[in-house]
Amino acid sequence: VKQAKASGRPEVYEPKEASLARRRFSIETELRRALDRDLLDLFYQPLINLKTGEVTGFEALARWTHEDRGEISPTEFIPVAEESGLILSLGRWAMDRAASTLAGWDATAGQKLPFYVAVNLSAIQVARDDIAAMVGGALRSTGLSGDRLTLELTESSIVQDPRRATRVFDALKALDTTVAMDDFGTGYSSLAYLQRLPIDVLKIDRSFVTGMMVDPDSVAIVRAVLSLADALGMSTTAEGIESRELATTLAALGCASGQGYFFAKPLATDEALEFWQSRLRKPATKGSRR
Ligand code: C2E
Ligand code: MG
Ligand code: MG
Ligand code: MG
Numbered sequence: 001v002k003q004a005k006a007s008g009r010p011e012v013y014e015p016k017e018a019s020l021a022r023r024r025f026s027i028e029t030e031l032r033r034a035l036d037r038d039l040l041d042l043f044y045q046p047l048i049n050l051k052t053g054e055v056t057g058f059e060a061l062a063r064w065t066h067e068d069r070g071e072i073s074p075t076e077f078i079p080v081a082e083e084s085g086l087i088l089s090l091g092r093w094a095m096d097r098a099a100s101t102l103a104g105w106d107a108t109a110g111q112k113l114p115f116y117v118a119v120n121l122s123a124i125q126v127a128r129d130d131i132a133a134m135v136g137g138a139l140r141s142t143g144l145s146g147d148r149l150t151l152e153l154t155e156s157s158i159v160q161d162p163r164r165a166t167r168v169f170d171a172l173k174a175l176d177t178t179v180a181m182d183d184f185g186t187g188y189s190s191l192a193y194l195q196r197l198p199i200d201v202l203k204i205d206r207s208f209v210t211g212m213m214v215d216p217d218s219v220a221i222v223r224a225v226l227s228l229a230d231a232l233g234m235s236t237t238a239e240g241i242e243s244r245e246l247a248t249t250l251a252a253l254g255c256a257s258g259q260g261y262f263f264a265k266p267l268a269t270d271e272a273l274e275f276w277q278s279r280l281r282k283p284a285t286k287g288s289r290r
Contacts, residue, residue, distance in 0.1 A: 028084045030066065031077055035089055040064050042097050043266035046275055047118070047237060047259045050251035055276045057116040057150060059259060060098040061266045062090065082124045091125045095138050099149070103142035105273050115276065118150035118180065123157035127164065132171030139175065146176030152203065153179065155187025166197060173198040180237065185225060194232060202229045204255070206240030212249065226254050 034040055044058035064072045081087040102117045125131055131151075139146055151172055158165040172179055180201035181194075185208060204225050211218030222238075229236045238250050241260030250258055264275055 024080055027072070027077055027080045028086070031064070031081060031084075031086055031090075034064060034066075035086065035093065038093075040090070040093065041268075042094060042101065043268060044101070044117070044272035045259050045266040046264045046272070047257050048247075048263045050238075050247060050255055050258050053279070055115055055279055056257055057118055058272055059118040059152070059266075060094060060101075060120070062094055063266070078122070082122055085124070085128075087122045087124045088129050091122060091129065092134055095119055095134055096141075099138040099142045099144055101269055102148060103144055104269075106144075108273065112148075113276070116148050116150050116178065118152050120152045120182065121157070123154055123160060126153065126157035126168050127160055131168055132175065135172060135177060136175055147178070150178040150180050150201070152182040154182045155184070155189035158189045158193050158197065159187065162193065165193075169197045169199070183239075185221065191228075194228070194234075199234060201235045201237055203237045203239055206260075209238050209240045209246060209250070209258075209260075210242070212246060213243075222250070222255075223253060230254065 041063040042060045043063050044060055046055045047057040047059060048054070049056050062074050062078070064074075064077055066072050078087070078090075081090050098117045098119045102113075106113055121131060135146075135149065135151065138144075139149070153169075157168075169179055178200045179198060180203050181199050182203045183205040184202045186205045202225060204222055208218045208221050208225075212222060226236055235256045236254075238246075238255050238258040239260065241247050241250065241258045241262045243262055246260070247258065247262055267275055
């Protein structure tokens with residue numbers, strides 16, 4: 001035990017795994033509290049039609065600003081939520097919040113707005129919750145039609161229990177929602193499920209998109225995914241478009257839509273609606289920075 005100079009507090013050195021385990025545990029405790037107190041937020045990242053530059057939708061992404069620790073990334077707290085089961089209440093909260101935000105935007109605009117909101121669903125929710133009933137409930141309580149929602153599912157939700165996944169995907173389609181396969185290409189699902197399950201959209205994982213700039217293999221993978229989607233009658237979305245060059249290249253390759261910092265970061269509720277409006281007001285810059 002060493003004496004820390006400034007505070008005079010003893011600085012205890014513990015093995016890295018132990019301090020990680022402690023952080024994980026306090027994240028879990030504090031996440032439970034944050035959910036109880038409604039302290040999480042949802043941000044909305046625009047999805048852009050790569051041909052026209054129009055906003056086609058927004059992906060709802062959970063945000064957590066901790067009173068002491070500051071911003072905690074979902075890449076840290078979502079896995080904790082999944083391991084602890086808190087993802088069930090977090091997922092329900094996100095679904096309800098996203099649907100009521102979209103219904104609120106419609107009400108503000110006085111019209112059924114021409115875009116959707118995409119909500120992430122964890123494999124744990126698919127395995128343990130009645131997702132179709134949850135989504136159906138959110139639609140009923142907001143009056144939204146199913147075509148206003150996209151559900152982003154990952155390959156891991158298929159792998160664990162393919163028969164259950166088939167029932168869930170079919171039930172989501174019966175609600176007229178759009179089903180997207182998130183982070184496509186990073187999981188372990190068999191291509192046979194692409195054929196068997198009612199999947200509308202393949203979301204190309206950010207790692208491949210980022211890789212396109214430096215790695216010919218990534219370009220080959222992206223091309224292959226685009227042609228696979230085309231052959232199976234699915235649409236495509238690219239994640240992580242950070243430059244004009246990537247946007248133009250992906251558009252030229254036939255990728256239908258994309259999201260990324262080049263267009264916009266995830267935005268707070270008001271900013272998101274303003275972003276959509278600003279793109280309408282300036283048709284000359286429809287492609288914005290393109
Ligand atoms: P995801 O569903 O693949 O979401 C896309 C992630 O890529 C988001 O990270 C987004 O902010 C980030 N991103 C988008 N464009 C760019 C870009 O141009 N550059 C870079 N560097 N990043 C970009 P975020 O918000 O940190 O979320 C991480 C993951 O956490 C999500 O990945 C999703 O798997 C999970 N997540 C977030 N919110 C929820 C939620 O409400 N429910 C569930 N089940 N998972 C969530
Ligand atoms: Mg997603
Ligand atoms: Mg994704
Ligand atoms: Mg991803």
